Each structure stands twice: as structure tokens, then as C-alpha cells.
Amino acid sequence: MKATKILKTLVPAVAVAVTIAACTQDTDYKTPTISYDNVTDIEGDTTSIAAVQARYDQAGEITTFEDDTELYVEGYVVSSDQSGNFYEEFYIQSTPNAEGTAENPKRGIKLLINEASLYTKFDFGRKIWIHLNGLSVGLDSGVYALGHDDGSGYLAQIESWEFDESEDGLILRSSEVATIEPKTVESISDLSSDDLGTYVEIQNLQLSEDDFGLTYAGEEADSYQGERTFESCTGSSVTLYTSSYADFKSLLVPSANKGSITGIFARDYYDDYNVLMINETDDIQFTEGRCSTIYxxxxxxxxxxxxxxxxxxxxxxxxxxxxxxxxxxxxxxxxxxxxxxxxxxxxxxxxxxxxxxxxxxxxxxxxxxxxxxxxxxxxxxxxxxxxxxxxxxxxxxxxxxxxxxxxxxxxxxxxxxxxxxxxxxxxxxxxxxxxxxxxxxxxxxxxxxxxxxx
Incomplete structure (x- = not known):
């Protein structure tokens, strides 16, 4: 199914930046004020990210949580907008471990928020609870997302005024900041739709020779994002998405060696193919000699x-x-x-x-x-x-x-x-x-x- 898109009041093309690119920082934004940042338990029922996704799958369309009881979903933050490669969104996954369990499968979901500098509150590895009542779940560029049903088949962003300073706040922070272990694979073909929105590591990758000498997203053709192809020694390939507003956009993509790339496994804006998005350039670790393609x-x-x-x-x-x-x-x-x-x-x-x-x-x-x-x-x-x-x-x-x-x-x-x-x-x-x-x-x-x- 194709992704629902966030509606913006800006030029429609700017919407591309919501999923795969970052816009310029708006100094008028205020980061959410959340006083409950040392929560150890919540008053209400909890559910899993897999169950939230199932709510959408069952309905086949954007669906709103209107439960009689207070309902929360727990997760760990796995993306960061500190470098500008994500904007007004962050990803959480159900466990900090590389794999989930039968009771709590490893799944990821995106939260759409009309705020910048989200990393100052929702830092990488932070355990949080999201108050689901009144929120809606849908697809945004092929990835499950939480926001608001705007009534026309799209997910709208959560506004800053929806965050308050009480235990009834939309997002409750734990004091726990976990070490996130990526799911490690040899090929993007080893990942499935269940891994979308989660933190993964793909090994034995090297930059395609066609992209030698290019920056991450600083070329003339990179209007909103740069797309660079990395291939493995087994012949598979993956597209790296980098925002044209990322602070590392003008750096050259490493090409001399091969190694691993760690990031968020996602879909392109039009939900046509899988992509990988990094939080920072240190997520690319190329330390081994390249393998040579002869045909x-x-x-x-x-x-x-x-x-x-x-x-x-x-x-x-x-x-x-x-x-x-x-x-x-x-x-x-x-x-x-x-x-x-x-x-x-x-x-x-x-x-x-x-x-x-x-x-x-x-x-x-x-x-x-x-x-x-x-x-x-x-x-x-x-x-x-x-x-x-x-x-x-x-x-x-x-x-x-x-x-x-x-x-x-x-x-x-x-x-x-x-x-x-x-x-x-x-x-x-x-x-x-x-x-x-x-x-x-x-x-x-x-x-x-x-x-x-x-």
C-alpha cells in the first residue's frame, strides 16, 4: 500500500522533507516541555508496537484510538535529528535488542511531530511511553506512523501544544537510556517489511562506482535528498537517503573501502523501494578493502x-x-x-x-x-x-x-x-x-x- 503523506501549509514539494529530508531550523519552535521524565511505570494499559500496527492492518485505513481505558505504547528512540537528517519526526522500536520475542516482536513506528530539535528531549536510546488515546495510526511513505487523522486520508502532525506537564502528557519519558543493538544482516534482502522503522546494520557494503566522488546530498540535483547506491559483494544493493539539509550533506561519501552501515530501515517517499537513513556519518564504518566487480x-x-x-x-x-x-x-x-x-x-x-x-x-x-x-x-x-x-x-x-x-x-x-x-x-x-x-x-x-x- 502506498504511504499517507503529512499535509503541510508550505509548497507541496516541501512535504518530501518530512520523511526523507530536513528543512531549515525554525527558531520560533519550542521543544516540548515534559516534566515527567523519570517515569518508571504508567497508570493505564500498555500495548505493543506490533499491536498498534495490527490495528491499522485490521482497519485497512487510518484508524484512531478511541479506547475507553487509557492506552500506552512503549518504545525506544532509534533516530536523531541532531545532524538534520530527520525533521519533525522520530522513530521508536519495541526493544533495544537486536531481536524481539514472541510476546513483544521487534517492530518500529514513526511519530510525526510539528517540532524541531527533538533529540534534546527524545535522545537516542531513550525509553518512552506514548499516550495513544486520540492519536491515529496510518502509513507514512510505507512506514507505520502515529499522528492525527485529518479526515481526508492523510496523517497530520501532532502539535506542540498537545504536550503538557502532567502525568497525562502525550509522551512520558523514562530515565532509562538503553544501548540499542541493531539487527545485523549481510544483505538488505535479509530484511523484511517487519523490519521497517527499526535500527539495522547491513554489512559488507561499498559505494557503487557510479557514485564515486559524490557528496552525501550536496550535488545540484539533490533538491531535497541525496540518493547514493551501496552494493554488497553478493550483488545486492541499497539506497542511502540523506537530507539536503543535513549538516554533513557536503561531505564526500566514503568510497575507498567497504564495511557496515547502521541506520533506520525505511521506504522512499513514494513507497517504491527500501532505503537506509543514517543518524550521523559515524554510522558508516568502512575499514576493509573493496571487493572488485568484474561483471x-x-x-x-x-x-x-x-x-x-x-x-x-x-x-x-x-x-x-x-x-x-x-x-x-x-x-x-x-x-x-x-x-x-x-x-x-x-x-x-x-x-x-x-x-x-x-x-x-x-x-x-x-x-x-x-x-x-x-x-x-x-x-x-x-x-x-x-x-x-x-x-x-x-x-x-x-x-x-x-x-x-x-x-x-x-x-x-x-x-x-x-x-x-x-x-x-x-x-x-x-x-x-x-x-x-x-x-x-x-x-x-x-x-x-x-x-x-x-
């Missing part, structure tokens, strides 16, 4: 030198405008009903003799039931379709494919597939085989294919 294909410019061989059926591979994040190779054997198909998508020839250890990786997304695609390798295929049947094709085992048939938004990384056994070969082709029959025709997307020298 990559994201299908942005079509198939290029890749070739198709259709053995059975009229449905074939084609380039789709939907991928991770953009284009991908796609095939489905469904046309009115499931059809009989066998179709191969084959890479150009690779000479691996000039490199050290090589690993291959790619990403897949699957929809509907049907056969799993398969990955093959050949060292004697000439590249001529006439010789396809006579070539030797060896099935590559232990490849990880997407298993979620319910959504296109679930991308799965294949893992690092070693080609060490083919280091002496100068004519290596990789092929992806799709089959379908009358019992089922799954839809498969393939993206971000890469060969890397480790």
Missing part, C-alpha cells in the same frame, strides 16, 4: 549480450520495468492458463583465467506456484543457439531462490556461489532455466547478477 547486469539497458533460447512454448524471458530497484528479467508461463514452457536465459562468455577466486550472485523474486528456476554452467557452449542442445550444461547446486509466492516485494539473494572450480576456464556461460506446465506457471524475476573477485 554485473541489472537489465536497466535491456538484455545486452545475454541471449534467450526458447525450447518449448511461446512465453519467453523479457525485461520488466519492475525490479530491485528498477528493471529485471522476467518470465511467466501463464497465458489465460498455465502453459507448457522451457526457456533459457544465458549470459555472455566469461574468461575467468585472469582473476583470483570468483563468486557469482544474483537476486530472484517469485510469484504464484510452479516450478523453481534452475541455474546451469557450461564451458563448451559456443554462444550460437544452434549449438545450444549439444553443449554440456551442469546444474549448480545449493543456490538460494525466493520462496515467497505471495508478493513481488520479497527479493532473495542467491548467496555467494563459488566458481573456483572454473578458474582455468576461458569460456564460461551461466544459464537460467525456466519451466512450466499445465499444473502451474510461476512468475520469476531475476536481477542484480554479478561476478566478483574476492
Amino acid at each position: 554485473s547486469q541489472d537489465f536497466t539497458e535491456g538484455f545486452g549480450e545475454w541471449t534467450q533460447v526458447s525450447v518449448v512454448g511461446s512465453q519467453t524471458w523479457y525485461v520488466s520495468q519492475y525490479g530491485n530497484p528498477d528493471y529485471s528479467a522476467y518470465i511467466s508461463g501463464y497465458s489465460g492458463s498455465a502453459q507448457d514452457n522451457e526457456d533459457w536465459l544465458i549470459t555472455p562468455s566469461f574468461d575467468l583465467t585472469a582473476y583470483g577466486p570468483i563468486t557469482m550472485s544474483f537476486e530472484t523474486a517469485r510469484r504464484y506456484t510452479g516450478n523453481e528456476i534452475e541455474t546451469y554452467i557450461s564451458t563448451d557452449y559456443t554462444g550460437d543457439e544452434a549449438d545450444f542442445a549439444s553443449a554440456t550444461w551442469t546444474l549448480i547446486e545449493d543456490v538460494i531462490y525466493d520462496t515467497d509466492t505471495s508478493t513481488w516485494y520479497s527479493w532473495t539473494n542467491s548467496g555467494n556461489i563459488s566458481l573456483e572450480d572454473y578458474a582455468s576456464e576461458n569460456n564460461v556461460h551461466i544459464a537460467f532455466k525456466y519451466t512450466s506446465d499445465s499444473s502451474g506457471a510461476a512468475g520469476w524475476e531475476l536481477d542484480n547478477f554479478s561476478l566478483r573477485e574476492n
Whole structure:
């Protein structure tokens, strides 16, 4: 579902800054005055962030908490607007730990507040309780958020006058400031929608060569935010969002090494793809040497030198405008009903003799039931379709494919597939085989294919 957006009285485009950028600091703002900053318990019922999210999911639209009893949700602050990369909002998550529990799953939510310098009260790691009565839960740019239902399908911000100095205040602060442990993953593909709005760490990332020499968000094209692509040695990628009002916007993005990035896992403004937002530049820790990409294909410019061989059926591979994040190779054997198909998508020839250890990786997304695609390798295929049947094709085992048939938004990384056994070969082709029959025709997307020298 697309995100609801905060309504502002400024020029509509400025609304972009609410989620992914910060605006100039307004000296007329007063930070909330909250006297109850040493709360150890609250008078009322408590609920979890997961339960708050479920209230929205059940309604399917913005819904307001109108409970008869006083209701609070507990969380820990995981974002900071001190550097200007967040503005009039902050994120909380249900636990300071890397993982949640069955009783309290780790979930995140955003609070929309018409105030600046929120870090002075709601500092990173601070435990707080939010008084839910009268508030509404909805989606803001694809992330669950708390604010007010403005009556027209949007979430409006909480105003400063709603904070008072009593135990009935909208937000109650604990004296506890916890150490936040990020959920640590090797690839953004290891994160799911349940992780949105939470604090995560993605390892083994390096700046894409296409973004070498760029600042975080200080380029002419960075009207509201900078978007920089970081890729992993397994071929996956993630977009780093930086506000054009962040105080570090004009610093160069580190490119010499690779390492980890820690930040808030979110969605872009239009809820089209996943992004990562940092609190400060220290959230990027690049201390290891870069891995070298010797070949990559994201299908942005079509198939290029890749070739198709259709053995059975009229449905074939084609380039789709939907991928991770953009284009991908796609095939489905469904046309009115499931059809009989066998179709191969084959890479150009690779000479691996000039490199050290090589690993291959790619990403897949699957929809509907049907056969799993398969990955093959050949060292004697000439590249001529006439010789396809006579070539030797060896099935590559232990490849990880997407298993979620319910959504296109679930991308799965294949893992690092070693080609060490083919280091002496100068004519290596990789092929992806799709089959379908009358019992089922799954839809498969393939993206971000890469060969890397480790």
C-alpha cells in the first residue's frame, strides 16, 4: 500500500522533507516541555508496537484510538535529528535488542511531530511511553506512523501544544537510556517489511562506482535528498537517503573501502523501494578493502549480450520495468492458463583465467506456484543457439531462490556461489532455466547478477 503523506501549509514539494529530508531550523519552535521524565511505570494499559500496527492492518485505513481505558505504547528512540537528517519526526522500536520475542516482536513506528530539535528531549536510546488515546495510526511513505487523522486520508502532525506537564502528557519519558543493538544482516534482502522503522546494520557494503566522488546530498540535483547506491559483494544493493539539509550533506561519501552501515530501515517517499537513513556519518564504518566487480547486469539497458533460447512454448524471458530497484528479467508461463514452457536465459562468455577466486550472485523474486528456476554452467557452449542442445550444461547446486509466492516485494539473494572450480576456464556461460506446465506457471524475476573477485 502506498504511504499517507503529512499535509503541510508550505509548497507541496516541501512535504518530501518530512520523511526523507530536513528543512531549515525554525527558531520560533519550542521543544516540548515534559516534566515527567523519570517515569518508571504508567497508570493505564500498555500495548505493543506490533499491536498498534495490527490495528491499522485490521482497519485497512487510518484508524484512531478511541479506547475507553487509557492506552500506552512503549518504545525506544532509534533516530536523531541532531545532524538534520530527520525533521519533525522520530522513530521508536519495541526493544533495544537486536531481536524481539514472541510476546513483544521487534517492530518500529514513526511519530510525526510539528517540532524541531527533538533529540534534546527524545535522545537516542531513550525509553518512552506514548499516550495513544486520540492519536491515529496510518502509513507514512510505507512506514507505520502515529499522528492525527485529518479526515481526508492523510496523517497530520501532532502539535506542540498537545504536550503538557502532567502525568497525562502525550509522551512520558523514562530515565532509562538503553544501548540499542541493531539487527545485523549481510544483505538488505535479509530484511523484511517487519523490519521497517527499526535500527539495522547491513554489512559488507561499498559505494557503487557510479557514485564515486559524490557528496552525501550536496550535488545540484539533490533538491531535497541525496540518493547514493551501496552494493554488497553478493550483488545486492541499497539506497542511502540523506537530507539536503543535513549538516554533513557536503561531505564526500566514503568510497575507498567497504564495511557496515547502521541506520533506520525505511521506504522512499513514494513507497517504491527500501532505503537506509543514517543518524550521523559515524554510522558508516568502512575499514576493509573493496571487493572488485568484474561483471554485473541489472537489465536497466535491456538484455545486452545475454541471449534467450526458447525450447518449448511461446512465453519467453523479457525485461520488466519492475525490479530491485528498477528493471529485471522476467518470465511467466501463464497465458489465460498455465502453459507448457522451457526457456533459457544465458549470459555472455566469461574468461575467468585472469582473476583470483570468483563468486557469482544474483537476486530472484517469485510469484504464484510452479516450478523453481534452475541455474546451469557450461564451458563448451559456443554462444550460437544452434549449438545450444549439444553443449554440456551442469546444474549448480545449493543456490538460494525466493520462496515467497505471495508478493513481488520479497527479493532473495542467491548467496555467494563459488566458481573456483572454473578458474582455468576461458569460456564460461551461466544459464537460467525456466519451466512450466499445465499444473502451474510461476512468475520469476531475476536481477542484480554479478561476478566478483574476492
